Amino acid sequence: DVKVTQSSRYLVKRTGEKVFLECVQDMDHENMFWYRQDPGLGLRLIYFSYDVKMKEKGDIPEGYSVSREKKERFSLILESASTNQTSMYLCASSLLHRATLDGYTFGSGTRLTVV
Amino acid sequence: GDSVTQMEGPVTLSEEAFLTINCTYTATGYPSLFWYVQYPGEGLQLLLKATKADDKGSNKGFEATYRKETTSFHLEKGSVQVSDSAVYFCALSGEEGAQKLVFGQGTRLTINP
Numbered sequence: 001d002v003k004v005t006q007s008s009r010y011l012v013k014r015t016g017e018k019v020f021l022e023c024v025q026d027m028d029h030e031n032m033f034w035y036r037q038d039p040g041l042g043l044r045l046i047y048f049s050y051d052v053k054m055k056e057k058g059d060i061p062e063g064y065s066v067s068r069e070k071k072e073r074f075s076l077i078l079e080s081a082s083t084n085q086t087s088m089y090l091c092a093s094s095l096l097h098r099a100t101l102d103g104y105t106f107g108s109g110t111r112l113t114v115v
Numbered sequence: 116g117d118s119v120t121q122m123e124g125p126v127t128l129s130e131e132a133f134l135t136i137n138c139t140y141t142a143t144g145y146p147s148l149f150w151y152v153q154y155p156g157e158g159l160q161l162l163l164k165a166t167k168a169d170d171k172g173s174n175k176g177f178e179a180t181y182r183k184e185t186t187s188f189h190l191e192k193g194s195v196q197v198s199d200s201a202v203y204f205c206a207l208s209g210e211e212g213a214q215k216l217v218f219g220q221g222t223r224l225t226i227n228p
Contacts, residue, residue: 004158033215042218042221043221045215100208101166103206
């Protein structure tokens with residue numbers, strides 16, 4: 001069964017900490033995405049990547065960075081966590097140029113609380 | 116730019132009721148359309164899709180028809196169950212070769228026994 005795996009389901013961090021959210025997919029997908037989900041705001045794209053070492057900003061990149069050193073792994077980094085980054089974070093992947101036909105495969109999400 | 120508008124929730128129905136969740140879109144060209152479902156505490160799962168006008172996507176008793184003339188992709192189910200309680204997202208992708216999906220805000224559905 002193909003999968004997108006997010007390393008943590010629940011995470012509690014302190015304000016100012018550097019936080020790493022990890023996502024791994026086993027489908028050999030070129031595209032990987034990070035979204036955050038908040039009530040009333042739906043899904044908002046933070047960053048995405050089309051290839052190893054490649055990244056592009058989404059709609060809300062401020063306060064975040066990403067790393068893609070290997071094709072299967074896409075990490076989201078909160079450089080200095082703040083309480084307004086408390087949210088559900090969703091990772092997704094797709095084959096290059098196949099989002100039109102196949103859509104995305106999502107991970108189960110990481111619910112991050114910053115205190 | 117491309118956008119998706121869903122009916123606002125929450126929607127609360129009784130078991131065996133008929134369900135419609137409205138979705139309309141704005142896009143250039145001929146997008147593909149998707150419905151995703153998110154069960155409590157989980158990520159999104161693809162429920163159904165349609166890639167061209169007049170296509171009907173279906174899965175698990177849910178259906179949606181791609182209506183180009185009304186730019187709509189409404190989700191329907193004839194008889195809902197308690198287990199259908201979830202958040203439903205409508206999404207579109209652009210023309211062939213597009214990399215990103217555009218999502219609606221989601222509609223929370225609660226089914227009471």
